[in-house]
Amino acid sequence: MTTAKWGERLKRNGFAWALLLPSLIFLGLFTYYPMLKTAWLSLHQSDLATPKPVFIGFDNYITMFQDAVFQKVFTNNIWFAIGTVPTSMALAFVMALFADKAMRGRGFVRFAYFYPNMIPMIAVANIWLFIYTPQYGLLARFASWFGQSDMSLLGHPDTVMGALVVMLIWKEAGYFMIFYLAGLQNIPKDLYESAAVDGVGVWTVLRRITIPLTMPTTLFVAIVALTNAFKLVDHLWIMTKGGPDNASSLLLYHIYDTAFSFYDQGMGAAMTVVMIVLLLVLSSLQFFGWDKKIHYQ
Amino acid sequence: MQMRAKWMLLVVVCFTMLLGCAKSQTTETSTSANKEPETAQTTPAAEEPIELQFYYPIAVGGPLTKVIEDMTAKFTQKHPNIKVNSVYTGSYxxxxxxxxxxxxxxxxxDVAVMLSTxxxxxxxxNAVIPLDDFIAKDSSFNKEDIYPAFMANSQVEGKTYSIPFQRSTIVLYYNKAAFKEAGLDPEKPPTTWEELTQYASKLKKDGRQGIEIPGSGFAYWMFQLFSLQNAKDVNQNLMSEDGKKAFFNTPENVEALQYWVDLSKKHKVMPEGVIEWATVPTDFIEGKTAMMIHTTGNLTNVKNNAKFDFGVAFLPMSKQYGSPTGGGNFYIFKDIDPKKQAAAWEFVKFMTEPEMAAQWSIDTGYVGVRKSAYETELMKxxxxxxxxxxxxxDQLQHAHAELSTHNNGKVSKALTDQIQAALTGTxxxxxxxxxxxxxxxxxxAPFNK
Structure with a gap:
């Protein structure tokens, strides 16, 4: 009986599986296999002092959570996410509303908002490095009208993170706006028409129609924004190298440093596992928890 | 029927992909089989064609990939049987x-340029081979011709593992026009720490700093110059020669770091906080700082872009002159065909010949690694x-090895982090x-067991 069921099932789903097979092979080869291998490596000591990896159980994890630099980098990353995600999303939403409503120069407005996203991160970092340069940088010149020209935002532990957050918001908001624009255009126009007939105010329309109906977009954008906050580190190479004294270092940058400048591969693997788990938890929370509270219609 | 055609298509696609994988695998195994050293004969026959993989980074400005390509082309002209595939591999x-x-x-x-550290x-x-056998056998290569300060980072326990190629040190750049304006003699740069502070405070005015010293990525390197100048003994460095010990916490080093911090905090002649490595030369060229302490690697850049007359001087001293060296060396790798290693040695030797070293120095601003490079017509x-x-x-006689130890990444980062903490006042x-x-x-610790 079971065999008959299996045969039937295979007949029904076999083609689908076969179609999935090529991408599954590649995913397995380049995503899941390396992940497992990393998890396995994270249980070993493998650095310059131990050319042949030695199994040490969870020692890497214990050392990692006690390591002051790791703690700092981890908190930095949390602040970086808190700093960039809500603001860039809110900004993207407002920009999308404007770009959607703008009568004249619609294309231009959209392009203007979107263009920071077309510049590679490395180029963005170079531009903003110039903006933040003390004395003759763009910001310094502007500030010199108020008699403040020597401020070095990237050179101080208190200001460096804020400066990088602002840059990332500038870069990301336009990208998220595109999703919101698409979301806005999916809202049926008759809802707005009937609201207008009933004489409902602008704010109520926004609160009762626009925001709830773009919630699926918000969910998606939130996932992208959160993961980006952990994935985008290119600018650190150009702007600060994680300094001063690790004040701007982020998790992924620290992983790179550990694995490739310190050759401490066991520890690098352990941090990578933490990062993977973190990203998995973030995305699963959203998919399984928040999902139910969202109105799709 | 249609279903069947789909299945066929799918099977074909899958097979092609598998074939693709299998094929690349077979080529890989065949190349590694080729790499098995043939122990019978190790000296390369002149006519036997050899291909070398040469990796090199570029760390200073200018169209240098072309210069390297030209140099390797010249090498192949001289040694027609050796083909060098030079691969530009980004930063260090x-x-x-x-x-x-x-x-x-x-x-x-087979051969590569990497940081000497x-x-x-x-x-x-266990990646590189010692070059002593090549050096001993090869009468055309005179090790003594290479500046000892550059060789210091190549040697450990009596063996030589790398040959200096693109090497730098740190010097003081100063703006002669600003010196005149401040009533200082433009031919007399500061020679001591006290003079440096005095001059800098005279040069400082609204919109112009007295001096800038970068504290971002290479803070340990910049700190090393103060440390060497202030050391009790001329030969006292930040690490032991066997690379197993670091000597950071000495009273002289604390004084040295205090002086660096004081330049901004106490004397107010330098911007506070960590100054970005890359903006310092730009500040100097723009006249936003009257002096800077930076790598000689920027000499050509400053020469081409500064619109004023500028001077280059020894770093001011405390107890003695001193500067670390920096930059990249040639390494030859283990686990490759000995014939390739011999060919790689020929290549390394060629690339550091006096004429080549002179040309490379002129094109980049790096210091010519050999004494005889300065005897060439080109350099003169x-x-x-x-x-x-x-x-x-000239400053090389006061130069010492750059900070280099076992576990070097961690050790130099430990120092850089703390220097930045001191510079920012944390x-x-x-x-x-x-x-x-x-x-x-x-x-x-693991290396001192």
């Missing part, structure tokens, strides 16, 4: 990462037009160096 860090990946996959390049990491990963002519190019060379120099010493000791 990228190059090292690629090479490390290659080593792990047992596919290293990678020596212990290369030894600990260049130095006559541009005497600043000789300052770094900690005081004594606490900073104590912490740096602790972290470095921890990183070095």
């Amino acid at each position: 860090a990228d190059t090292t990462t690629k090479i490390q990946a290659g080593i792990q996959a047992q596919q290293p390049p 990678e020596l212990f990491s290369m030894l600990d990963t 002519k260049y130095a006559a037009e541009f005497p600043q190019a000789l300052v770094a060379r 900690t005081d120099p004594a606490t900073a160096l104590k912490k740096a010493q602790e972290d470095a000791d921890k990183a070095l």
